Amino acid sequence: MTSKINEASGSDRPCLRRLALAAWVLLALSGCASWSDKNAATSAVDVPTQWSTAASSTKIPAAASALAQWWHRFDDPQLSTLVTQALAANTSIRSAQAALQQSRALRDVKAAGMLPGVGASGSAGRSKSGDNEAGNSFRAGLDASWEPDIFGGKRSALNASEADAQAAETTLADVQVSIAAEVALAYIQLRGQQAQLLIAQNNLASQSETLQITDWRAQAGLITSLEVEQSRAATEQTRAQVPALQTSIAKTRHALAVLTGQPPNSLQTPVSSPAPVPQAAPDLALNIPAQTLRQRPDVRTAEHRISAALARVRAADAARYPSFSIGGSLGLNALTLAGLTSGGALATSLLASVSVPLFDGGAARSQVLAQEAALEQARVNYQAVVLTALKDVEDALVALQGDRTRLIYLQSAAIAADNAALMAQQRYSSGLIDFQTVLQTQRTLLSAQSSVASAQADISLDHVRLYKALGGGWN
Template sequence: MKLFRSLPPASPGRNLRSASFALPGLALALVLAGCSSLQPHSADVPVVPVPAGWSAASAGAAATPLAQWWGRLGDPELTALITEALAANTSVRSAQAALQQSRALVDVQTAGTLPQIGASASAQRSRASGSTGNSYSAGFDASWEPDVFGRLRAGVTATEADARAAEASLADVQVSLAAEVAVNYIELRGLQQRLQIARSNLASQQETLQIAQWRLQAGLTTSLVTEQARAAAEQTAAQVPALQSSLAQSRHSLAVLTGQAPAALDARLAATAPVPTAPNDLALDIPAQTLRQRPDVRAAEHRVAAAVARVAQADAARYPDFSLSGSLGLRALTLGTLTGGNSVASALAASLSASLFDGGAAKAQVRSQQAALEQVRVGYEAAVLTALKDVEDALVALQGDNERLARLQAAADAAANAALMAQQRYSSGLIDFATVLETQRTQLSAQDSVATTVASVAADHVRLYKALGGGWQ
């Protein structure tokens, strides 16, 4: 339906005839509205069974606030990077634009329920059969569609739910972004620790190689031993460029996440720093509360509400449409007489339109929207189950990595002691070089595993914070 409709000016007699047709039309609209009784659609989301507690941890009496969980890691550089990413990341900016678009569409739909008023003015000069004539007109046009069956209101409800879903989607992007920045930062610091370990072991192996060379010159050992020592040192040295490449890639990822060029953070993150660690005093919400604070679950819930409203909108579209329109203006042959009383022209009209036969298109549209509703209901169930799985997986991973870290730290301590004793005894000629070589390899492997697992534990905390819905407010 056109929002603005220009009607031709009418004479007083024509105005009376228009009014006589308009009144029965309005009466018919009121009668139909009083007789219609549309069944309301249920906006309830599907019920998904939720456990009372987490299998791998007990809920705390007062859950830990998680809006800015990265502050619990105690790393100012990480906090700064996440703040920069939330302000400049391209995904966040795109989600913000999508939210603005959704809110604008709400205003568009709301405006459609209000009367529309327009103004027009024209001047015309015509010539026919040797005579010339002028005409002038100015006036206002108005139109309004009474929302008798709620089609327009349902459209507003649907767009409002879409806007709330877009807001929740923006929060979900922020949650994911904060976690991604933290995981990349932890990986970078873990690589720095591994690079430091590799260089330290390389120095130790080069010292052992020097001892083997001295013993070879003194005739106390063979070239085989020296070559074995050189091979071990070169293998360790080969790990250094691989770790350096991974470090560079981590810096590039962090730079892009913060909305910068890949090499923008090279100087800023060049210095080695320890892996940030989270305290183990995290108190968890019960599962139901966790689902309420997860933005992806909230977005899925709002999509269900939008789909329910669209079913109602499609259902209401099967019923007649009513509209009221009118115009008030001036029309004259000269500008001087345009303001005279005889130049006033007005019109009022009411209309009703209904489809008598559409081949079943309207009913098919309702079925289409009902199928779309079922899709988003299933999507909501999937979002809830995924949320529960994310938390359980994060808890299990954190528990397993903590136990593994304790064992690896004990193994690394023992390996370091064994490597030191083996090197001392080899220098004294008490053991063969094969024992030294084996202990050094064990030490490097154990220390590297400890550094990797420390980073894994920190990343497990981050994934748990994300799974609990932390990172937005």
């Protein structure tokens, strides 16, 4: 329930003065009411001073600008081209851009509400009363209204909209970070799969040559058909890997095309030719944890959400206090349309009103409590985002360190397996060893080479995940 005081004023200035005095008395009384300050800092999260795991080539600290376009550090023009296309045409990014435009427009709506409103109006009428002749009336004028933001409710609502717009901006940045990383991950996986296919094809050629030798030796009566069938089984197993890898390559290529905003089959030519797995520059630069959290757009988004929730608490609190409005009009009245242009009768009015909440069943207080609960949710979400950010970086560092060590061992194993396979084939051709040894060395070689290719791709993938965890990919 509200109480309103309205007064039209033409020449009644004393009445208007009494109205203003009453409004200021109410304002003073309301100003003496208790005001609960809802301002509070974001909940503290223990942030370590340094990362628990760091690569040997790590440099601390690094400028955020060095991470803005981290994909160039792979020195792969095709990768840079694909990421650029994705940032320009990806549907998720375009949707986030539209959401940002919407948030900014809604902020402008709130800002416009802080200013007086002015409108023009005009009317024409014809009326008749009793036996009197019908008469015409015409009116044209300007109307203005303004609601002073005495208790800051409108300003708080505007601050909430501004925070929402900032959150939409950092949300767009977060989408850009994710899309750039997804494109790089898909591209590296594609190159890794092509490397695996090349290894399988080379091993298939070697096994086919061994099968031919086995056939010749069986025809010469030097071995039985058992060795021939064993060789054929091993060859066909390797051959079966080829279509599986080709299928994986096609699916990854389709996903990469969609990420860049293109139809699935549009990237057949640009990435169809095998190329080495891109490797990141070895001089990895790493920010300290606190700087990393400031660089990550999702952390900034969570901060903006807290600011918006805090502003909404203040706006809900301000709604519990009186509101004021001032309006007026200036116009011309005439009995004929031509009379308006010749001056007509000047009519002015001024209206001031105050609305005081008296009883609402506790709805206003409940609205404040609801906004306070939303503020607490925003704070908890901020904590969760920070913890997840720290975990992402630590996981990426651990994976990078482990894969680098694993690659060293796998490369040594692959060299030994290659030597063993070569010697086994030579000795088998000379009849010095049985065929079972040849099969075993060929299987070991294929496994070792595949593991090396997989580890090399994993290291590049770890770099991508680390750059994403550090918040790289946006300005």
